[in-house]
Amino acid sequence: MSEKGHRKSADGRQKASKKRANTREEQKARTRQKLLGAALSLLETRSFGAISLRELTREAGVAPAAFYRHFDDMEELGLALIEESFEALRGMLKEARTELAGFDQVIRDSVEILIRHIHENRLQFQFIARERYGGVAALRHAIRTEIRLFSSELALDLSRFPVLDKWSSEDLGTYAGLMVTNMVAIVEAVLDLPPGDSRAEAEIKRAAERQLLMLVLGSAGWRSQT
Amino acid sequence: MSEKGHRKSADGRQKASKKRANTREEQKARTRQKLLGAALSLLETRSFGAISLRELTREAGVAPAAFYRHFDDMEELGLALIEESFEALRGMLKEARTELAGFDQVIRDSVEILIRHIHENRLQFQFIARERYGGVAALRHAIRTEIRLFSSELALDLSRFPVLDKWSSEDLGTYAGLMVTNMVAIVEAVLDLPPGDSRAEAEIKRAAERQLLMLVLGSAGWRSQT
DNA sequence: CAAGCGGGTAAACGGTTGTTCACCCAGAGT
DNA sequence: ACTCTGGGTGAACAACCGTTTACCCGCTTG
The missing domain is CATH 1.10.357.10 (Tetracycline Repressor, domain 2)
Incomplete structure (x- = not known):
């Protein structure tokens, strides 16, 4: 929605609905952060060794397979x-x-x-x-x-x-x-x-x-x- | 340990194969100790929350179900x-x-x-x-x-x-x-x-x-x- | 504007998990 | 000598696990 593409004139910021700024790497960084954040909040009650990968991705709101796009390993x-x-x-x-x-x-x-x-x-x-x-x-x-x-x-x-x-x-x-x-x-x-x-x-x-x-x-x- | 009960003649010790002294509660205490010992040695590498019940009983050399005769719970x-x-x-x-x-x-x-x-x-x-x-x-x-x-x-x-x-x-x-x-x-x-x-x-x-x-x-x- | 690359998905895999069940059999109690 | 009791067993259960696969689609690049 709204403007996009290679503008030339002033500005260029297009802050769509919820997740703004959809350059490729920004999007990737964002879900990476979702994973790290989910881990932190799970760690409030369990210790790291007791957290499962699926539980983590569930908390982060992503598919289990997505994890591997960011880390090899827990x-x-x-x-x-x-x-x-x-x-x-x-x-x-x-x-x-x-x-x-x-x-x-x-x-x-x-x-x-x-x-x-x-x-x-x-x-x-x-x-x-x-x-x-x-x-x-x-x-x-x-x-x-x-x-x-x-x-x-x-x-x-x-x-x-x-x-x-x-x-x-x-x-x-x-x-x-x-x-x-x-x-x-x-x-x-x-x-x-x-x-x-x-x-x-x-x-x-x-x-x-x-x-x-x-x-x-x-x-x-x-x-x-x- | 050793003697027990009202003895009459000398001795009476029958130390069969490996596990001696088979009164009921001694036997129970022994496997309970096996469970605790197994837990300790698993804890050398994992944290407690990361140990599974089956892994524990496997290490202790007992069936999973035996665990419940001693503890409700990990x-x-x-x-x-x-x-x-x-x-x-x-x-x-x-x-x-x-x-x-x-x-x-x-x-x-x-x-x-x-x-x-x-x-x-x-x-x-x-x-x-x-x-x-x-x-x-x-x-x-x-x-x-x-x-x-x-x-x-x-x-x-x-x-x-x-x-x-x-x-x-x-x-x-x-x-x-x-x-x-x-x-x-x-x-x-x-x-x-x-x-x-x-x-x-x-x-x-x-x-x-x-x-x-x-x-x-x-x-x-x-x-x-x- | 077409091609393609990359972050995302759903589905399926074999293995492990916690818990329950019926059953067995040696020691205890009479 | 009899039965009773209770610690132990193996099999079965559904749920969950980590990892791989084929596929989708939108940003990026030519």
């Missing part, structure tokens, strides 16, 4: 999902990169940002948490290397703080590992909550801040005692 | 497995309950004991780690409450240490939570290793000791600043 889709999810996570790290304020302010802000991002990307976080030690080996490994990357980025950030800037890089790595471990634990605690319960969430937030503060205070007492 | 078997696994874990906590030595000695011993127990009960630990945030809700919840229990037991133990004995119980709880979180992280790191790699394991051990030490030093700087 595993391949899983890897794509990991990539996509960590993309969102990187956005968070960028925002959290902070100017050097006081310790407790930094902690408060970090926890705030973390929790907000969890809510905005709940399904992705849940997927990663669930598959981190889940049954599909390839996904486990992919996630592990992503987290390692994350951790070393954090170590770099930490090195700009006073006190910490004099630590050995091994100590910094150990410390960053601690922080990440406990951040992950916070994520998991938030995900466990029924999504509406802001009462319990405030409690987790408080506990998280206290825990991170304990960690920071620990750093003050640490003098590289090899 | 979920029920999963819960039994959790109970059994945490039983083993409690044994560890008992052993780890320590006399008050120096901090670093306590840490070294604890890590030692933890790692040994992981090796002795690898499958159980793996199962719990995998299902802690896995897809089956009932198992997740059961594991969570067990870990909470574990954590509060630890808090009680901690309260006997100097310095810590003056902390508020909330602070102790927070601290115990930290310890448990990081212990769990250690478990997961060890489980990730290829089982033979003692080189990498020593490294993890070292990192674990350093991390726990950081935590302890943090406690020194903590003065309940509500």
Whole structure:
């Protein structure tokens, strides 16, 4: 309907009924996204290894055979999902990169940002948490290397703080590992909550801040005692 | 085991071919254990939600229908497995309950004991780690409450240490939570290793000791600043 | 404007799944 | 010695699985 073809004059946008912009690759990208989205929403209740291909395509509203136009394999889709999810996570790290304020302010802000991002990307976080030690080996490994990357980025950030800037890089790595471990634990605690319960969430937030503060205070007492 | 009932003459043991002691309930317990064992070994590669009942009975060497003589449901078997696994874990906590030595000695011993127990009960630990945030809700919840229990037991133990004995119980709880979180992280790191790699394991051990030490030093700087 | 390529479909395949059924037979109870 | 009981079996069920096939049709390209 409406215009189409090679126009020359201004514009050219033809936003038909529901699915606009029917160039070939756009259409393909759209159903690919439908598949990934369907996977994410199924992962809310099952783990990845327990999802069947047919169930997935049913949820996505496509024929089972269509799947093979996009992925060879469920595993391949899983890897794509990991990539996509960590993309969102990187956005968070960028925002959290902070100017050097006081310790407790930094902690408060970090926890705030973390929790907000969890809510905005709940399904992705849940997927990663669930598959981190889940049954599909390839996904486990992919996630592990992503987290390692994350951790070393954090170590770099930490090195700009006073006190910490004099630590050995091994100590910094150990410390960053601690922080990440406990951040992950916070994520998991938030995900466990029924999504509406802001009462319990405030409690987790408080506990998280206290825990991170304990960690920071620990750093003050640490003098590289090899 | 061995003797039973009101004996009269010496002995009476008839240990036929492979499966001895054929009282009714012993036999039942034995195949029940076969089912649980089969589940554990399948869980090495899949997550619980991805295991099929038939696959399980095949592994156990029983007919599919036999399953229903023991459990209504796969979920029920999963819960039994959790109970059994945490039983083993409690044994560890008992052993780890320590006399008050120096901090670093306590840490070294604890890590030692933890790692040994992981090796002795690898499958159980793996199962719990995998299902802690896995897809089956009932198992997740059961594991969570067990870990909470574990954590509060630890808090009680901690309260006997100097310095810590003056902390508020909330602070102790927070601290115990930290310890448990990081212990769990250690478990997961060890489980990730290829089982033979003692080189990498020593490294993890070292990192674990350093991390726990950081935590302890943090406690020194903590003065309940509500 | 014709040709054709590619993302989509429905149908069919053999294999596996969970669950039920009638049946068997060794240990328990009298 | 008798029957009863209950853990175990194999066969059968419909439902679902992953994958392949032949086909359709609209965007893309010449």
